[in-house]
Amino acid sequence: MALTPVLTAHWDEADSFTLAGYRRHGGYDMVEKVLSAPPDDLITVVKDSGLRGRGGAGFPTGLKWSFVPQGDGKAHYIVINADESEPGACKDIPLMLANPHALVEGCVLAAHAIRASHAFIYIRGEVVHAVRRVRAAVAEAYAAGFVGQNILGTGIGVEIVVHAGAGAYICGEETALLDSLEGRRGQPRLKPPFPAVAGLYACPTVVNNVETIANIPTIARNGAAWLRTMGTEKSPGFKLFSVSGHVERPGVYEAALGTTMRELLEYAGGVRSGHELKFWIPGGSSVPMLMPEHLDIPMTYEDMQGAGTMLGTATAMVFDETTSVVKAISRWMHFYKHESCGKCTPCREGTFWLEQMLERFERGHADLDDIAKVDEICRQMFGRNFCALGDAAATPYAPALKHFRDEFVAGTHTAADDLFDPVAATIFAAAAVGSGGAS
Amino acid sequence: MALTEQTRAEALSLVERYPEPRSALLPMLHLVQSQEGAVTSAGIAMCADMLGLSAAEVAGVVTFYTMYKRHKVGRYHVGVCTNTLCAVLGGDAIWSALSARLGVGHDEVSADGAVSLERIECQAACSHAPVMTANWELLDDMDVARALEVVERLQAGDEVVSTRGPRIGTFQEIERSLAGFDDGLAGQGPAADSRMTAGLTYAREHQMSAPPAPERSPFDAAAPDTADDADQHETTGA
Numbered sequence: 041m042a043l044t045p046v047l048t049a050h051w052d053e054a055d056s057f058t059l060a061g062y063r064r065h066g067g068y069d070m071v072e073k074v075l076s077a078p079p080d081d082l083i084t085v086v087k088d089s090g091l092r093g094r095g096g097a098g099f100p101t102g103l104k105w106s107f108v109p110q111g112d113g114k115a116h117y118i119v120i121n122a123d124e125s126e127p128g129a130c131k132d133i134p135l136m137l138a139n140p141h142a143l144v145e146g147c148v149l150a151a152h153a154i155r156a157s158h159a160f161i162y163i164r165g166e167v168v169h170a171v172r173r174v175r176a177a178v179a180e181a182y183a184a185g186f187v188g189q190n191i192l193g194t195g196i197g198v199e200i201v202v203h204a205g206a207g208a209y210i211c212g213e214e215t216a217l218l219d220s221l222e223g224r225r226g227q228p229r230l231k232p233p234f235p236a237v238a239g240l241y242a243c244p245t246v247v248n249n250v251e252t253i254a255n256i257p258t259i260a261r262n263g264a265a266w267l268r269t270m271g272t273e274k275s276p277g278f279k280l281f282s283v284s285g286h287v288e289r290p291g292v293y294e295a296a297l298g299t300t301m302r303e304l305l306e307y308a309g310g311v312r313s314g315h316e317l318k319f320w321i322p323g324g325s326s327v328p329m330l331m332p333e334h335l336d337i338p339m340t341y342e343d344m345q346g347a348g349t350m351l352g353t354a355t356a357m358v359f360d361e362t363t364s365v366v367k368a369i370s371r372w373m374h375f376y377k378h379e380s381c382g383k384c385t386p387c388r389e390g391t392f393w394l395e396q397m398l399e400r401f402e403r404g405h406a407d408l409d410d411i412a413k414v415d416e417i418c419r420q421m422f423g424r425n426f427c428a429l430g431d432a433a434a435t436p437y438a439p440a441l442k443h444f445r446d447e448f449v450a451g452t453h454t455a456a457d458d459l460f461d462p463v464a465a466t467i468f469a470a471a472a473v474g475s476g477g478a479s
Numbered sequence: 480m481a482l483t484e485q486t487r488a489e490a491l492s493l494v495e496r497y498p499e500p501r502s503a504l505l506p507m508l509h510l511v512q513s514q515e516g517a518v519t520s521a522g523i524a525m526c527a528d529m530l531g532l533s534a535a536e537v538a539g540v541v542t543f544y545t546m547y548k549r550h551k552v553g554r555y556h557v558g559v560c561t562n563t564l565c566a567v568l569g570g571d572a573i574w575s576a577l578s579a580r581l582g583v584g585h586d587e588v589s590a591d592g593a594v595s596l597e598r599i600e601c602q603a604a605c606s607h608a609p610v611m612t613a614n615w616e617l618l619d620d621m622d623v624a625r626a627l628e629v630v631e632r633l634q635a636g637d638e639v640v641s642t643r644g645p646r647i648g649t650f651q652e653i654e655r656s657l658a659g660f661d662d663g664l665a666g667q668g669p670a671a672d673s674r675m676t677a678g679l680t681y682a683r684e685h686q687m688s689a690p691p692a693p694e695r696s697p698f699d700a701a702a703p704d705t706a707d708d709a710d711q712h713e714t715t716g717a
Contacts, residue, residue, distance in 0.1 A: 043682035044689035051671040051679055061670075073698035085697050115498070127562050127601040137643060138671040158498065165509070165546050165657050166558075166602060168615040169644035169668060172656060176665035201496055204657040206505050206544035209600065223504030223530070225543040241499055263697045269690045278689060281678075284605035285564055291606045291677025307681045325563065357564050357605065371563040375600055381543075466569035467609070468622040 041299035041338075043307065044270055044278045047254055048294045051138040057173050059180040062141035068186050070260045074149050075194040082153040086256065088264035090276040095121055095212075095249030096324065096352045098275075098341040107236035108154045108244045116156040117245040119221065119235075120147060120253055122163040122174070123205055123212040126324035127375060129353040131280040132250040134292050136163070136170040139254065140177035144200065146253035148187060149260055151198040154246050158199050162217055165204040175202045209379035213427045214247040215239075216381065227383045228427035251280055271297035275340035275351075283308040285358035286315060286467075298343075301356060302335040308358075312467075315360040319443065323352020325372045326432030328439040348439075362465040364456040365444040369436050370398035376433035387430030390421035394433060401451030404458070411441065411448050482525055486514050490529055493659055500530050504540060506658045508547055513654035516551045546615075546657075553588045553595035555633040556650050558612040559626075562601045569609040573626045574598060580627060593634045606674045607642075614653040616641035619672070644668040 055061035062068070074082055087102030108116060120143065124132040136143065147159040161178075163171050178200050181187040189197040203221060210216045211226040218240050220226035239245025255277070259267055268276045275297040281304055284290045288309025295304070301320060311317050319329045322339060327350040330337075337347050344351040359368065377391035397414050400406040418434035425431065441448055450459055463469050490510055493503040504526060511522030518541050520534075527537045541547045559574045560566075577596060581589045588595040604610045607619035611626060618629060619642040632639050639647045645667030656662045673680070682688060 043678050043685075043687040045679045045682050045687075046689045048676070048679050049689070051676050054670055056670040058666075070696070070698065073696065077698055081698070124603040125601055128564060128605055129601070130603050130605045130607070133603040134671065134675045137668075138675055164603070166599070166612065166615050167604075167617065168653050168656055169617065169641065169665075172644075172662070172665040175659075175661060179661070202659070203502075204506065204509065204659070205546075206508065207546035208544050220505065221502055222499065223501035223540065225540055260698060261696050262692045266690060266693055282606050284608060285568065289674075289677050289681075290608070291674040293678030293681070295678070307678060355605070359567065363567055368563045368567065371561070371566055375562055378600060462567075462571060465567045466572055468569055468572075 041296045041303060043293060043295045045294050046258055046278050047135060047139055047142055047251070047280060048292060056138050057140055057177065059141060059177070059184060062139070066261065067141055067257070068145050068181070068184070070257050071145065071148055071186050072192045072194065074260050075152050075191055075196045079153045079155055082149060082256075082260060085264050086153070086259060089259050089267040090264070090274075091252065091255055091259060091267065092275065092341060093249055094251035094255070094279065094353075096126065096326075096350075098351065101248065101252055104236065104248075105150070105154050105246055107234070108246060109237065110155065112244065114243045115158070115241070116154055117240045117243060118147065118151045118154060118156045118159045119218065119240060119245055119247045120159065120161040120250055121212060121214060121217055121247055122161055122170070122250045123209075123217060124250070125164055125209040125212055126326060126353055126355075127372065128284060128321060128324045128357040129355040130282050130284065131292060131353065131355055133167050133170050135250055135254055135280065136174050140174045141181065142254040142257060143174065143250055144177050144181045144187065146256035147200055148181075148191065148198050149256050150246070150248065150253055152196055154244075156246070157197055158201070160221060160240070161200065161202045162211070162221055163202065163204055164211075165206050168204075171202065171204045178202055208381075209375075210381045210427070210429060213429065216427065217247065218245065225381070227381045230426055272338070272340050272342070274342045279339075279354050281339070282355040283358060284356070286312045286360040286363075287358050288312055298338040298340050300336050300338055301330075304339070304356060305335070305358070311358065311360055315362065318359050318361045318363055319365065320359065321357045322349055323354050323356070325357075325375070326428070326435060327352040328435055329443070331443055360465075362460060364402075364460040365440050365447050366398070366401045366451050367456040367460070369440050370395075370402040370456070372436055373398045373433065376429065380429060380433070384425040384430060386421045386424040387433065390417055390430060391433050393417055394437075401448055402456045404451055404453055404455040406448075406451045408449070408452050410452075411445075415441065482511070482514055482521055486510065487525065487529070489660070490525065494529065496659070501532070504530060504537065505544070508541060509654050509658035512548065513651045513658055516651055517548045551588070552650055554593050554649050555613050555647065556595050556597065557630060557633070558597045558599035558602070558615075560600070560602050560608070560610045561598045564605050565601075565608045565610055569622060572623055573609055573611065573621055576623045577626055577630055580630065589634070591634065593636075594630055606677075613639060613641075613647045614650050615657070616644045616647050616653070618642055619674075641668060643672060
């Protein structure tokens with residue numbers, strides 16, 4: 041496998057985020073062609089391409105679109121989930137900063153496919169510059185006639201509203217996002233009914249991730265067979281991977297699905313000089329950690345599942361031997377407790393206790409039987425909530441315990457900061473040490 | 480500033496952007512913060528009145544979202560990511576240094592009212608860790624010395640420029656942008672920085688690329704003369 045810059049192909053051009061920069065490379069060329077064809081044509085192409093949702097779950101996009109009932113007389117909506125907040129995920133925000141027009145063009149094409157006249161782009165509020173870039177792109181596209189009423193004389197109209205959230209990880213869950221977009225507390229809904237049947241304002245709605253929709257213009261242009269020349273049968277195409285943490289060149293790496301973490305690490309310059317890989321997480325804090333022996337497993341939806349984890353957002357976090365696993369898990373538990381919306385008791389209460397118990401381990405104050413107790417709480421939480429946040433909170437502990445049981449045992453008598461000097465783990469410490477000692 | 484007739488008119492313009500009025504509530508609350516520096520009781524009352532909701536219903540929404548502040552934050556609201564990856568890479572050290580320098584803890588404002596601090600969760604900038612924000616503009620690849628310098632400059636009223644955005648405006652200015660009123664700053668900052676183009680750079684250096692695009696698109700087969708309702712066609716094939 042190899043790097044395959046498509047969405048990122050022109051990010052080194054100073055105006056990549058403008059209409060002029062996007063048009064220079066064929067941007068918006070597909071609008072007239074796709075809107076002049078029957079809507080189902082695009083659904084067919086996307087289905088044939090095998091594109092799977094890039095938000096983490098990997099649901100087939102064309103199939104999702106085909107669930108929207110037709111001829112029902114109701115308004116249809118397409119909603120873009122741009123609430124990227126999963127710890128480790130840093131791909132949608134860069135995409136919106138550098139290439140917002142791919143998202144806007146994708147919105148217009150996707151809206152046509154599902155017969156929606158309205159698209160909403162729900163962007164997390166904490167990254168105001170991404171909101172600005174997307175809003176400016178939408179305004180440029182309106183002015184150029186690619187968005188609005190009677191687009192390029194096709195008789196088809198699509199309105200796009202850019203909407204800023206207000207700080208809530210849970211709004212990345214699609215039904216919570218819809219409640220939030222309706223002006224309510226962002227709490228997940230019971231499913232079914234799924235959004236394709238009863239979504240925004242109880243109307244048929246498709247909720248897609250930013251990267252998924254940004255794929256659409258290219259797939260429309262190059263076709264399903266082209267996309268399938270990359271990736272695998274079950275995971276076709278290219279993906280915005282990112283590599284973060286204790287590596288030499290953290291960043292965004294767009295590569296074919298099926299690329300291995302060993303390859304991604306090579307592109308990223310390897311683990312920082314003078315250190316070795318301790319553990320890594322393939323796709324956000326909500327998926328189980330992997331070890332150095334897993335570096336050669338293809339990064340696909342199916343292979344990651346086979347390894348007992350998930351591809352998730354494909355945004356890898358890399359930690360070296362200076363990292364305390366107990367501290368890492370403890371901090372994630374704080375996160376899930378902070379972000380639990382409180383609707384479902386197992387998640388609300390479970391995250392409350394998990395945070396406190398992991399903190400005991402981190403301080404070296406845990407009892408030996410707390411090791412099993414935390415595991416039991418996780419088991420009680422898993423699968424018992426409206427949405428996946430409770431499952432996500434219950435996920436990291438078991439694999440951490442499996443691989444690093446000694447550190448949890450140590451948490452019964454020694455603080456994590458005493459076992460692992462926090463200064464050694466910082467990147468500025470590395471700069472000081474690395475410049476003197478390495479290579 | 481306070482809530483004026485102008486504020487109501489602008490709030491009404493937000494309502495008109497949506498098929499259902501209540502969808503404007505989150506933007507309206509950002510607008511209230513841009514005027515009042517926080518979500519005040521008067522702001523809640525205005526939103527409730529305009530949307531036909533009770534004050535309790537609006538307050539219930541306000542308390543759910545961390546970006547809505549019920550008390551005034553600093554002119555510059557500074558966030559330090561202390562989620563796992565940033566914390567390990569240096570976020571905890573940055574937090575401790577800033578907290579000590581300003582003499583404030585989480586969700587507190589410095590004595591001069593210039594800077595407030597918040598421990599923030601993942602900012603979707605992990606490849607730029609450790610990450611900070613000032614009024615929700617990104618400050619990437621921070622270390623303790625730079626973090627202290629940023630805060631000193633903000634306190635002194637000196638210019639601080641986001642690493643991937645514009646010169647950092649005041650909390651109330653940024654809230655106005657979040658409410659949905661353009662500030663003309665979208666062109667500021669780089670299209671992408673070296674972290675965002677790390678893969679592209681490596682691909683160029685090693686002659687890697689995506690497979691070449693085919694000559695024809697599946698949509699080139701579609702007849703260009705179907706200007707009106709194309710629904711009558713079943714499929715055009717490819």
